[in-house]
Amino acid sequence: xxxxxxxxxxxxxxxxxxxxxxxxxxxxxxxxxxxxxxxxxxxxxxxxxxxxxxxxxxxxxxxxxxxxxxxxxxxxxxxxxxxxxxxxxxxxxxxxxxxxxxxxxxxxxxxx
Amino acid sequence: xxxxxxxxxxxxxxxxxxxxxxxxxxxxxxxxxxxxxxxxxxxxxxxxxxxxxxxxxxxxxxxxxxxxxxxxxxxxxxxxxxxxxxxxxxxxxxxxxxxxxxxxxxxxxxxxxx
Numbered sequence: 001x002x003x004x005x006x007x008x009x010x011x012x013x014x015x016x017x018x019x020x021x022x023x024x025x026x027x028x029x030x031x032x033x034x035x036x037x038x039x040x041x042x043x044x045x046x047x048x049x050x051x052x053x054x055x056x057x058x059x060x061x062x063x064x065x066x067x068x069x070x071x072x073x074x075x076x077x078x079x080x081x082x083x084x085x086x087x088x089x090x091x092x093x094x095x096x097x098x099x100x101x102x103x104x105x106x107x108x109x110x111x112x
Numbered sequence: 113x114x115x116x117x118x119x120x121x122x123x124x125x126x127x128x129x130x131x132x133x134x135x136x137x138x139x140x141x142x143x144x145x146x147x148x149x150x151x152x153x154x155x156x157x158x159x160x161x162x163x164x165x166x167x168x169x170x171x172x173x174x175x176x177x178x179x180x181x182x183x184x185x186x187x188x189x190x191x192x193x194x195x196x197x198x199x200x201x202x203x204x205x206x207x208x209x210x211x212x213x214x215x216x217x218x219x220x221x222x223x224x225x226x
Contacts, residue, residue: 034214043116043202043217044155087155102147102155 004088009107018075020106022088025069030092033064033071038085038105047086048073075108083110114138116218118203124224130191133221137184137205144186145215146178147202155202161186190223198225 005023012018024033032051036044048055048062050071055062061074075082085105117136125131137144145168146158157170161180178188184205190197200222204215 036214041200041220041222043204043220044215046214046216049214102157104154 004090004101004103006086006088006103006106008104009109011109011111012078013111014079015077018078018082018108018110020073020075020086020088020108021070022073022090023070024088024090027068027090028092030094031068031090032093033062033068034089034091035060035062035073036087036089036102038087044087044102078108078110080110080112082108084108116203116205116216118201118218118221120221121219122222122224124226125193127193127195127225129193130189131193131223132187132189133201133203133223135186135188135203135205135218137186137203138216141205141216142184143206143215144180144184145204145206146186146188147204148172149200149202149220150198158188193225195225198223 032049034049035047037047038044048057048060050062050064052064052068063072073086085107087102087105116138119134123131135144143162145160147155148158149155158172158176159166159170159178160168161178164180164182175191178186180186200220202217202220204217206215
């Protein structure tokens, strides 16, 4: 299972773009990258998932370079309600085993 | 469309007792996963069920067990409760096989062992 490394915490201000980078140097050929968001006392919420290049949805963008050894979650124009913990998971969707590793995540604080 | 429903939301048990938690996945979802979350250990995977079969298991003692029914509803059981079992227990279901498209989590069951 690919190990991931994320910053423990980040600060930002309302209206700014936030980029959270996740390192996964030993990512395997069949591995996908999945990001979740979690608010206190709630279950994580799926944000975005990708394999290579760029994926965009109504919430965020995911940038994955050609070597796939890292990925960047981009949150455009954050608001106070984006204050949460963000988790990066890497693994083979065919086995589902990547679900076993959530890690500590990145605590994002958005200030007014 | 209803989300993942976990019952009960809150539970207080005494050390040594056993507890059963329930999870109803989103309609049509066949994969159900269980997690334990504590301030000290973070989110830890317990097990995953798909079509009534356990296909992934985390590193928890045998006191933690689960099952899935034919309607995809799942239960997890913890026997001989210990103080350290106090945690938020989360259930998640998948829209597609093997986590493609992400999992949908419930609100969790807050278990307190006294």
